[in-house]
Amino acid sequence: MGGTEHLSVRREGATLILTLNRPEARNALSLPMLVGLYDGWVAADEDDAVRSVVLTGAGGAFCAGMDLKALAGTSTGKGMGGEDYRDRLKADPDLHWKAMLRHHRPRKPVLAAVEGPCVAGGTEILQGTDIRVAGDSATFGLFEVKRGLFPIGGSTVRLPRQIPRTHALEMLLTGRPYSAREAADVGLIGHVVPDGTALEKALAIAEQINACGPLAVEAVKASVYETADMTEADGLAAELKRGWPVFDTADAKEGARAFAEKRPPVYRRA
Template sequence: MSPVGGRPAPVRTEVRDQTLVITLDRPEARNAVDAAVAAGVAEALDHLDATAELRVGVLTGAGGTFCSGMDLKAFLAGESPMVEGRGLAGLTQRAPEKPLIAAVEGWALAGGFEIALACDLVVAAEDARFGVPEVKRGLVAAAGAALRLPELLPLPIALELLLTGDPVDARRAADLGLVNRVVPTGLALEAALELAARIAANGPLAVAASRRIARASRGWSNEEQWQRQEEVTLPVLLSEDAQEGPRAFAEKRAPRWQGR
């Protein structure tokens, strides 16, 4: 993102092969989300979705912290860390169309945890800590945690996190199913990029359809789920990529995906 007023941009982007790395870069504020961060993340996610060569996004934080949540000082000064229709950091209410992986070092606290929950996958360093301490401040974790944690966890466990505000470490988060992989401290981004490369190697239409079904099907009734799934998968089955995949397998070569 471009610097504003001579200051370094609070969100940096970098292309690694077919992956867009999005870095929250306010280490002096533990990568807390202010208006500039929210706008920067939204712009980066739009770029991810609009660029055919990019297949996956990785979201991380600079300086050994993922994100400490909303910048309370900026909020009290009148700034909003929300983007209209997209939520906190331009992400929590509306995810990008392409897979997004959180690479978490250090704290993912309050809104920072909610940002991680909005991602599709989470890679965490051993020193990572996750928590929603809003109740300790008389607030509610309303940027996604109060909605998503009961979907992802047994209700008593979700309520323990929401009502005590106490954090959990990376291993506990992994045991609960909130984290995909736990890696040595300092290697979260590297491990997330490896995971992103494995996703990017697959057929982009198939990846998009699989993700869409997995995300949307919780709201489908038993009567409609097979019909809704067919609506999503039929264009993939009729695509050129669906011919290329089996052909490449038979010819013992890597597939050349066209995304059509």
Template structure:
């Protein structure tokens, strides 16, 4: 399946969407532009994320880029033509400000640069090729990484490390990113998508409602005060315990069989 939101509706789709069981693989398909997002690609990416969240038959998404590059972020030439790859209230590609409700894994080959790095920060888990590079070079152009990096990096890595990345604009290797806790797994070149699928298959063996609720609590807890965190967590988790999937999980365990999830 593909999403093609180009104005003419012709040519190569700017975003490819493939269903693989309960996994949705979303590929930014502008390799000649290093998968930088123009207006069409930004809206197509957002539509793919909406599909992920809306379909009870999907548990996990994977975001990657075609042609050996993850993403260079915003297409500046398209921006100068008046195109916006961000959506109001949702950010670049519809995810940097408001990520999908369900878990999203980044599969990174090549560069995740500027807004592309911010797309990565909107993902929950990251699998990267050993030669991948990561960076936020906005300060080198007199700009600020306002698409999420300035807000999120100090929460993901030690403060002084975040400032070094943000203030120097210098890229880091996959190995260094792994050491900093920015990525989960480093794999051989050209194996990032395969590694992400392998990780996603582990996730989809679990209850889809539980996955989404666990992500929600984990992502929100940073903003909660300790005293009200328990109450807010209960509001999110209460529907999970009375769901069909909760009963199916318990039944499958008791009957020593794999569970059959419905996402309900």
């Protein structure tokens, strides 16, 4: 199933679950974690049996961002551990950005199930996900400016496009923590659930997605992102190019036939 010592992978039905697994460090980013994440995104993209991905964290935490203690005093990041994986980073210097969803967008829907801290790099990875669920006690925030750092994982670009600019700038410039309720109020996350149930809720949403036509789902996701910066006229034209081919698929015909026959559809990605 893949994975590394800091990233575990398992399947539940048609959903691939990627778990950040370094609880002793509140799942702070490490090289083994980044390599495992990137491999997980690729595996999901390449496996037609996978229809959705859920990203979560072990031990009651999502991700506390970069391991600043390991990184302190070095510009090479050698303190991040995982020397066995360094050849992967050398072969693909962009791997860490792909892992953090800065330079890679999976074609399958990605859901985040957040418990505990989801801060700094955790909030940056979060912005690369599509649907977000958080436990009541989850916390969010971009703390980089408090450490004299820059949130270079994409937040100065993405955050003002995902939530109102005034809220984005406050989060970016104050470096203060946000509760789950506050994060939901500004639109950063979509659901706040009782602590310990974020994964359960994310999997329930994923199951609803998995029951839909996979070609349609992937085309809808692609259209939303590729038209985001277009004018309305250009976006509508691009939508037709994405949308019309879906109607010619066998899956579209199966969906209509199943509706008429009052039975669940059986989609075959065809």
